[in-house]
Amino acid sequence: MIRNSLVIISKFCVFLLIIFIFFNWLIRKADYDLIIVSLDSKKVTSPQCILFLEPLSIPYPALLIDNHVLQFLHNEQCEKHDPMLKIKVAIDSKYKKKRDNESLLFFEFFEMNNRTNKDYLQFSTQPTRVIPKNFETYSIGNLSIPTNIPMFLEMWKRAVLLKCLNLPVRRNRTKTQQPNHGKEAAGKLAEFRDVLLKFNMFSFLNGGTLLGWYRECGIIPHTGDMDIAVFSKHFRPELVDFLQSRSSPFRLLRRIGRINDSFELTITSKVSYPMNTDLFVMYEEKNKDGSVMNWVGGASNAQKFKYTYPEYDPWCAADLYGYLFWVTCSPQKMLIFEYGNLWYEDVPSSDYNWKSSANNVQKNGFWKEEELKQVYVMY
Numbered sequence: 001m002i003r004n005s006l007v008i009i010s011k012f013c014v015f016l017l018i019i020f021i022f023f024n025w026l027i028r029k030a031d032y033d034l035i036i037v038s039l040d041s042k043k044v045t046s047p048q049c050i051l052f053l054e055p056l057s058i059p060y061p062a063l064l065i066d067n068h069v070l071q072f073l074h075n076e077q078c079e080k081h082d083p084m085l086k087i088k089v090a091i092d093s094k095y096k097k098k099r100d101n102e103s104l105l106f107f108e109f110f111e112m113n114n115r116t117n118k119d120y121l122q123f124s125t126q127p128t129r130v131i132p133k134n135f136e137t138y139s140i141g142n143l144s145i146p147t148n149i150p151m152f153l154e155m156w157k158r159a160v161l162l163k164c165l166n167l168p169v170r171r172n173r174t175k176t177q178q179p180n181h182g183k184e185a186a187g188k189l190a191e192f193r194d195v196l197l198k199f200n201m202f203s204f205l206n207g208g209t210l211l212g213w214y215r216e217c218g219i220i221p222h223t224g225d226m227d228i229a230v231f232s233k234h235f236r237p238e239l240v241d242f243l244q245s246r247s248s249p250f251r252l253l254r255r256i257g258r259i260n261d262s263f264e265l266t267i268t269s270k271v272s273y274p275m276n277t278d279l280f281v282m283y284e285e286k287n288k289d290g291s292v293m294n295w296v297g298g299a300s301n302a303q304k305f306k307y308t309y310p311e312y313d314p315w316c317a318a319d320l321y322g323y324l325f326w327v328t329c330s331p332q333k334m335l336i337f338e339y340g341n342l343w344y345e346d347v348p349s350s351d352y353n354w355k356s357s358a359n360n361v362q363k364n365g366f367w368k369e370e371e372l373k374q375v376y377v378m379y
């Protein structure tokens with residue numbers, strides 16, 4: 001009798017284990033990015049905030065962009081809003097002529113451009129700001145409110161639009177690897193930007209991709225891949241699992257380093273235009289004098305490399321073929337640091353050696369022989 005029930009119990013345990021493994025597999029393989037997105041999303045529920053929002057009446061659709069008010073909404077502390085302060089809202093440029101006097105008492109209006117050939121909204125603030133278009137909102141009357149307020153505030157923090165130089169680049173007709181596919185490549189990179197955003201990771205252009213944007217407002221035609229980076233404090237290891245899952249639009253090709261040291265992923269798109277992209281994790285270190293420097297890693301077999309930068313400031317935004325990317329607010333300073341005073345002259349990719357040509361590269365020791373299997377993985 002006891003023997004029998006033990007057998008039944010152990011069978012049941014095996015059954016549970018199989019179910020558990022199956023669901024683990026399912027979550028790993030399925031759209032678990034969607035679970036992550038919803039974490040910070042919520043609508044207003046606190047009574048004070050509903051009392052605050054409901055009487056606000058705007059005679060045309062408007063987007064709430066007031067950072068203080070958004071923060072109060074997120075913290076559900078709407079009673080803290082000073083009623084004497086006008087609330088900043090953005091209205092689509094097509095309603096430009098329709099402002100009435102009554103709403104001017106309560107609101108400060110900014111014009112917003114929502115162009116079909118751009119993947120961002122542009123605001124006529126001082127200075128001009130841009131944020132990606134595809135964030136969710138909900139409406140109270142004519143007022144749209146971002147559903148994920150922390151995400152919106154992070155986008156606003158790095159929204160100041162910088163212009164590229166569009167310098168004429170003297171260039172021999174080299175064997176171009178990417179003839180005139182800049183727009184497609186930038187579109188794929190923007191898709192990857194959005195994958196990273198789902199993990200709350202804010203990426204920024206780096207290396208040759210930053211150089212191409214700033215110097216010639218495009219992607220350097222003879223370059224074979226693109227470079228972006230994220231700060232190590234923002235890096236989410238779940239990304240690596242996601243990139244190996246079926247729902248990922250990108251395939252992981254290579255993983256270098258450890259998450260806390262010289263980490264780098266190489267990905268490529270699964271469909272349509274193939275463009276390899278290197279995602280670098282950028283680390284922060286204190287110099288002896290207390291100042292901050294940043295660095296990314298590189299590796300050639302066991303040899304490790306370190307590319308250093310002054311304190312990195314990726315709080316600005318750029319337009320690359322109509323797509324928004326975040327960039328350093330001091331591009332010239334960073335480019336001189338990496339490529340030297342003649343950064344604006346073209347060096348054919350075939351002559352550029354990433355292990356020695358850069359001004360900011362130094363050797364950084366070796367991975368141990370027994371570590372190599374874990375720190376240099378090709379998929």
Ligand SMILES: *[C@@H]1O[C@H](CO)[C@@H](O)[C@H](O)[C@H]1NC(C)=O
Pocket residue numbers: 057058059060061141142
């Ligand atoms: C919302 O905007 C529309 C279009 O301008 C307008 O007709 C309507 O009266 C507005 N609603 C409110 C409550 O102001």
Ligand SMILES: *[C@@H]1O[C@H](CO)[C@@H](O)[C@H](O)[C@H]1NC(C)=O
Pocket residue numbers: 100101
């Ligand atoms: C709005 O205010 C201006 C002066 O500030 C006045 O000239 C105009 O007639 C007002 N318009 C309406 C519709 O009240």
Ligand SMILES: *[C@@H]1O[C@H](CO)[C@@H](O)[C@H](O)[C@H]1NC(C)=O
Pocket residue numbers: 063092114116121
């Ligand atoms: C921008 O325009 C698109 C349609 O082109 C629309 O779906 C979207 O809601 C608009 N965004 C805002 C914030 O008005």
Ligand SMILES: *[C@@H]1O[C@H](CO)[C@@H](O)[C@H](O)[C@H]1NC(C)=O
Pocket residue numbers: 170171172
């Ligand atoms: C172009 O090629 C010629 C001959 O190979 C070389 O002398 C010249 O320096 C090159 N110019 C540039 C801008 O690379």
Ligand SMILES: *[C@@H]1O[C@H](CO)[C@@H](O)[C@H](O)[C@H]1NC(C)=O
Pocket residue numbers: 258260261
């Ligand atoms: C990274 O973490 C490993 C343990 O996972 C540790 O042994 C190593 O020292 C760390 N490296 C750095 C640079 O902090």
